[in-house]
Ligand SMILES: Nc1ncnc2c1ncn2[C@@H]1O[C@H](COP(=O)(O)OP(=O)(O)O)[C@@H](O)[C@H]1O
């Protein structure tokens with residue numbers, strides 16, 4: 649198959665340079681990220697691995713603009729997000745980023761369909777047929793009117809996936825999206841994530857400590873003590 653775009657000649661969609669994050673407590677300073685450099689080409693599926701406490705969630709939160717960096721820079725789809733004022737940042741976040749959390753984070757008083765619709769509605773791009781299509785794709789066409797409490801953990805995470813893809817953001821960040829699921833449901837959620845990712849051409853950055861799940865990624869970056877200690881590409885066919 650001929651691709652009309654070679655990802656390596658396009659600017660990376662995520663560029664992280666010399667990124668640090670330190671937190672001052674009342675008694676001492678904790679250096680959580682100590683200088684991270686990462687470039688992610690458009691469309692890549694990256695797994696972020698590493699032991700608990702190595703800084704994975706902190707990195708994802710900074711990429712999502714949910715917290716301030718201590719130093720360094722983050723450019724998302726051509727926009728430098730470090731130092732942006734909150735209102736501008738909220739706009740960039742809404743347009744560029746979808747986020748899937750370990751703990752689903754559905755709104756309990758809204759149905760599955762309403763949960764999927766909400767972020768898009770807030771962005772002014774609510775599209776009920778897209779919401780229904782996404783729920784259909786994650787296998788929940790017959791659960792649209794159900795409330796989160798009426799859904800299993802795997803089903804709730806599938807609703808959260810549909811919601812994350814709703815605004816059609818170019819970057820999807822997922823922090824241990826299968827962490828609360830058994831291995832069967834975890835595999836199913838991962839497969840859906842990959843399918844949606846491929847179909848929508850999304851760039852996917854997923855934190856996981858599950859090697860089997862990470863094996864599906866195009867690239868595996870391992871953090872330890874706030875530093876990248878390995879960065880390896882999966883064996884993929886090289887274009888002729
Ligand atoms: N608000 C905070 N105050 C103090 N320490 C923190 C704070 N947030 C995270 N940390 C510490 O930073 C380190 C990295 O945390 P985190 O990014 O959550 O790691 P991971 O997701 O890899 O398990 C941990 O040692 C954690 O205790």
Ligand SMILES: [Mg+2]
Pocket residue numbers: 704705706
């Ligand atoms: Mg974490």
